[in-house]
Amino acid sequence: MTTKEEWIEKDLKYVWHPDTQMKQYEDKDFKPTLIERGEGIYLYDIDGHKYIDGVSSWWVNTLGHSNPKLNSVLTQQAQKIEHVLLADFTHIPAIELAEKLVKLAGEPFSKVFYSDDGSTAVEVALKMAYQYWYQKGKPEKKYFVSMTDSYHGDTLGSVSVGGIDIYKKIFNPLVFETLKVRAPYCYRCPENKVRDCCRIDCIKDVEKLFKTRHNEIAAMIVEPLVQGAAGMRMYPASYLTKLRELCNEYDILLIDDEVAMAFGRTGKYFAFEHACIKPDIFCVAKGITAGYIPLAATITTDKIYDAFYDDFSSLKTFYHGHSFTGNPVACAVAVENLKIMEQEHVIDNLQSKIEKLKQCLKKFTTLEHVGDVRQTGMIGAVEMVKNKSSKEPYPFEERTGHRVFKEALKNGALLRPIGNVIYFMPPYVIKNEEIEKLTEIAYNAIKIVTEQN
Ligand SMILES: Cc1ncc(COP(=O)(O)O)c(C=O)c1O
CATH class of the missing domain: 3.40.640.10 (Type I PLP-dependent aspartate aminotransferase-like (Major domain))
Structure with missing residues (x-):
């Protein structure tokens, strides 16, 4: 049977990934996550670790992974x-x-x-x-x-x-x-x-x-x-x-x-x-x-x-x-x-989740290196800055967002950033307590990474 390590090796050998600097991707300390299956808001890797899909797999998933009706x-x-x-x-x-x-x-x-x-x-x-x-x-x-x-x-x-x-x-x-x-x-x-x-x-x-x-x-x-x-x-x-x-x-x-x-x-x-x-x-x-x-x-x-x-x-x-x-x-x-x-009145039911996300986003404003917190419907975004009063951004090469992504991944959340912006765009089937968990993981990851800087 092909082992996980062998699959990863083959991946690096044959697959050219989108929007990815492949040299960086070969990073020995940070191997690609090999996903085997999904269910609802969760992605499961080949070792059985689960991750909340906080970005709906590039903003596409709405009703959860492997939805039985679909x-x-x-x-x-x-x-x-x-x-x-x-x-x-x-x-x-x-x-x-x-x-x-x-x-x-x-x-x-x-x-x-x-x-x-x-x-x-x-x-x-x-x-x-x-x-x-x-x-x-x-x-x-x-x-x-x-x-x-x-x-x-x-x-x-x-x-x-x-x-x-x-x-x-x-x-x-x-x-x-x-x-x-x-x-x-x-x-x-x-x-x-x-x-x-x-x-x-x-x-x-x-x-x-x-x-x-x-x-x-x-x-x-x-x-x-x-x-x-x-x-x-x-x-x-x-x-x-x-x-x-x-x-x-x-x-x-x-x-x-x-x-x-x-x-x-x-x-x-x-x-x-x-x-x-x-x-x-x-x-x-x-x-x-x-x-x-x-x-x-x-x-x-x-x-x-x-x-x-x-x-x-x-x-x-x-x-x-x-x-x-x-x-x-x-x-x-x-x-x-x-x-x-x-x-199933999905849009009506979303309104309370949008409200929940709003509440959960509030705590990010207290972080020293968070310059802006914004929300539109089921999208929440947190923009990290080097200096809050001048709004000076973190330099591109510091990869602050990517470091937050790695930290969050260790704790079970997929939060692929855009530059210095960490955002939440989960599938609509997420429950209120899962919104709490997702934002909590992000909050801690941002705190750890920005305090290291
Ligand atoms: C506003 C907008 N238009 C077009 C696209 C391109 O869509 P696709 O990646 O499916 O080609 C995207 C992708 O993120 C998008 O956000």
Whole structure:
């Protein structure tokens, strides 16, 4: 039988891991964790140690690992049809899911375009928006506006609208030109205002840009309420409301990248509901299958769809499609996920857990090296700083967040950081006492690591 050590050796030999400096990964004192199975909020390694999945395995898992109802639907669907193309052919799971998504999102949404993951959902949205204007006779509307420090995926189109150096800088010669506006990063407010009582003055950047260049702008793309990969930076819903008004005023499409936020993460099905707005196009992935299998959708309205709807010879077809577009197994799991969410009142039940998380986050503010504690729905984030009064960050090379991650892992919690930000984004099936435990492990780990500095 292959031993754990042999598996790890083979892993290092054959697997190139994502977002990972492989030389660091070979660290003799910190071996990769070999996960064998999962159940609910827990991951179990091959030695039987269990870890609370504090980040929902990259923000995807919502209803717990190895959920019996989802397992059953998955196997049943695989026995019927595991995959079939979605051009000139169709299947019930894709139809059922599209109907459910349209109804959940409400009017004016009417059409669902499937793809494979968050990045492809964004690629679809960008191409759709550009082709929309092209077919409306305005090919000069070709620029996309996005925020500084935004993240929309790792494919080249989504990297183009991204704004985080580590994902983008090297590829600058390859990506297309986009327009950037300052992100509303409330902890380090560009206007020196205080969160929750500002008047969204930072949006004046957007207004200025729209005013001067609206004739060339196809769309603005945003991560709603939370810039996830930037370090769970949160901003008020009123910013989105104002953004919608500006897009209307200047005839610019609003693309809402809900890849990380949709399906309850913010406490509502979609983050745009907090702002009482509807985007023109929105992207979902991750939680659509409760984190089970890759699937994504780009959802839009008749206004957009109608610009593509014509005779074949008009060449207005949207020529975009991935091999696994609308995979039946993924769609069936997604349908079941949405049924469970509705029948078991998952979002209503989340509200008390959101409140619990809020209480548990309070204690972090007392720590000497915690500069900001923030929360949006079922996401809590703690930003560590070298100096609390000046907000001076820990230098990148000190890997403070990573040291907290290692310390927490020893104590049974997976808390993969983003730089100096430790965040909580657990599956929704977490219980109140488990929220207490998760935050307690993080609190102690932060205390130990920051006191060592
Ligand atoms: C807002 C947002 N958009 C797009 C993506 C890309 O999704 P994927 O990793 O599934 O390609 C992510 C991933 O974290 C994301 O957070």
